[in-house]
Amino acid sequence: MQIKIELGDITRSRTDAIVNAANSTLLGGGGVDGAIHRAAGPELLAECLHLRQTSLPDGLPPGQAVATGAGNLPCRWVIHTVGPNRYAGQRDPAVLESCFAESLRVAKELDAKSVAFPAIGGGVYGWSADAVAKAAASAVAAFTDPGSVAEIDFVLFNERMLEAFQRAFG
Numbered sequence: 001m002q003i004k005i006e007l008g009d010i011t012r013s014r015t016d017a018i019v020n021a022a023n024s025t026l027l028g029g030g031g032v033d034g035a036i037h038r039a040a041g042p043e044l045l046a047e048c049l050h051l052r053q054t055s056l057p058d059g060l061p062p063g064q065a066v067a068t069g070a071g072n073l074p075c076r077w078v079i080h081t082v083g084p085n086r087y088a089g090q091r092d093p094a095v096l097e098s099c100f101a102e103s104l105r106v107a108k109e110l111d112a113k114s115v116a117f118p119a120i121g122g123g124v125y126g127w128s129a130d131a132v133a134k135a136a137a138s139a140v141a142a143f144t145d146p147g148s149v150a151e152i153d154f155v156l157f158n159e160r161m162l163e164a165f166q167r168a169f170g
Helices: 031-040 042-053 095-108 131-141 159-169
Strands: 002-008 017-022 067-068 077-082 116-119 152-158
Touching: 002 077, 002 159, 017 031, 017 095, 031 042, 042 067, 042 095, 067 095, 077 095, 095 116, 095 131
Parallel strands: 002 152, 017 077, 017 116, 116 152
Antiparallel strands: 067 077
């Protein structure tokens, strides 16, 4: 499995799937979530609304993942996952790691050969760069079928996060 760590804009990733650091409503928000929804266009919101009206009426719980189409994005799928919000008292690092692990599981189910991740939880949900990088590295190391996903890109938003991921995967 090839792992790439880079600064960039995840909405421009040409991987099979990108991971959205969503909120539990799945209806868009700020940060990465808002950027992905804006770039994807109305098709993404329509699919998320359908999920809320059918299989996820109470929203997506932290640590879980679900996929939709990608609308206008250059990828095929968006995998939505909800990080635990440290500011709301959700401080279990296992839930943060589950975001990465569950996203990889969904990518495998989709037969995605490449997936791009943001720094889940590393923005407004208050997790440190080191905690996010450690959770990502642990989930990747535990991934039971690494041949199914050939490339994992971590597309990060600042130097501090980039350096933490480089240390964790170094």
